[in-house]
Amino acid sequence: MTTEPALSAASAASWDDLVERVQGCVACEELAASRTRVVPGVAPPRADVLLVGEAPGAQEDETGVPFVGRSGQLLDGLLGDAGLRRDQVAVANVLKCRPPANRKPRRTEVARCRPWLDRQLDLVDPVVVVALGGTAAEWFVGPGARIAALRDQGRVAPLLHRGRRLLVTYHPSAAIRFGPQGAPLAALREDLAEVVRVLAEVAR
Numbered sequence: 001m002t003t004e005p006a007l008s009a010a011s012a013a014s015w016d017d018l019v020e021r022v023q024g025c026v027a028c029e030e031l032a033a034s035r036t037r038v039v040p041g042v043a044p045p046r047a048d049v050l051l052v053g054e055a056p057g058a059q060e061d062e063t064g065v066p067f068v069g070r071s072g073q074l075l076d077g078l079l080g081d082a083g084l085r086r087d088q089v090a091v092a093n094v095l096k097c098r099p100p101a102n103r104k105p106r107r108t109e110v111a112r113c114r115p116w117l118d119r120q121l122d123l124v125d126p127v128v129v130v131a132l133g134g135t136a137a138e139w140f141v142g143p144g145a146r147i148a149a150l151r152d153q154g155r156v157a158p159l160l161h162r163g164r165r166l167l168v169t170y171h172p173s174a175a176i177r178f179g180p181q182g183a184p185l186a187a188l189r190e191d192l193a194e195v196v197r198v199l200a201e202v203a204r
């Protein structure tokens with residue numbers, strides 16, 4: 001089976017098939033050598049929402065599960081506060097392998113990994129996609145994407161990605177960094193409430 005991302009991802013017949021295929025991906029030589037494991041993401045059947053973060057951190061790299069560190073714990077709490085059930089929410093990252101010492105993903109790595117997330121979007125087919133943080137925002141909107149500007153823009157007219165509602169918000173790690181009184185935490189709360197509002201609107 002080829003592990004060239006564009007070919008392998010495009011022919012993945014299901015989420016589980018993609019998860020199996022991505023395990024063998026060595027397209028980024030440095031990341032393939034330094035990772036403990038690939039972290040493809042999780043997707044309950046019929047998830048309404050796909051959350052997209054940046055890349056696995058240390059705990060994700062250890063466990064193979066996305067968002068299990070401090071950011072993940074905060075995110076779980078916020079999802080619960082917003083009234084979102086875990087079985088409604090799929091989670092994936094722009095990069096499936098941890099960059100050494102949690103450095104920022106390189107443009108070349110993001111480009112190489114792109115077909116995997118592209119296919120995940122089609123396989124999950126969510127009602128709403130939520131880009132968490134700058135790297136995910138750039139993945140969807142393009143280089144130079146600014147979260148604050150995109151949030152303002154989204155209030156005027158809904159952002160769309162291939163016909164799906166797209167919300168751009170802060171990464172939970174920014175909410176941790178800026179603290180309980182910081183703007184990112186308040187924005188995340190607002191934006192997850194907006195996800196619930198959009199789901200209710202679509203269900204009507």
Ligand code: SF4
Nearest residue numbers: 025027028096097113
């Ligand atoms: S980051 Fe993506 S493209 Fe690079 S080796 Fe990992 S799975 Fe493959």
